[in-house]
Amino acid sequence: MDVPSIVLSPGERLLWSGRPQRIGPVGLEWLRPVFGSVLVAASAAVVPLVFPGYPFAFVVVVVAGGLAGFWWPVLARPWVLGRAVYTVTDRRVVVADRVSGRVRRQAELGTVPPAVTWLGRDGLGTLDFGPPDLVVDVAGYSVGWHRERTAIRLVAVPEPDRIHDLVVAAQEAP
Known part of the structure; x- marks a missing residue:
């Protein structure tokens, strides 16, 4: 034991x-990274068109933050459960x-x-x-x-x- x-x-x-x-994603957690990645990719394409004056670094921050927000909960849960x-x-x-x-x-x-x-x-x-x-x-x-x-x-x-x-x-x- x-x-x-x-x-x-x-x-x-x-x-x-x-x-x-x-330990793995359960229920709708499977859809979270897929939906988030599509949403972030769409945002990365739309932000420069809507706000043409913003620097490229702003788009990179939006993309990185969006991906982290959608992927982190799905990746953190198995890591925490694996240590339990x-x-x-x-x-x-x-x-x-x-x-x-x-x-x-x-x-x-x-x-x-x-x-x-x-x-x-x-x-x-x-x-x-x-x-x-x-x-x-x-x-x-x-x-x-x-x-x-x-x-x-x-x-x-x-x-x-x-x-x-x-x-x-x-x-x-x-």
């Missing part, structure tokens, strides 16, 4: 630990950075009900801990409007039903 040693508190028992197995390690103990759910060991998110098991929200054909799934309107995935992308709340999403984990059962058993234990 791949768990940073600073994550566990004294007396805490490890139930499961793992990392996202397959998920830990489920008998007391809490923790998402930590496996490189630095820093805890990104954590929640007490008694305060967050687990739910398997997605199960793929390959056995990988997503577990949400907390109300659906408060869930934030490990990369920090808010699914709801309340990003500051501590609800957690474990993405692309193997056997999410087994992890769910471990959490439920830990919550029911005295």
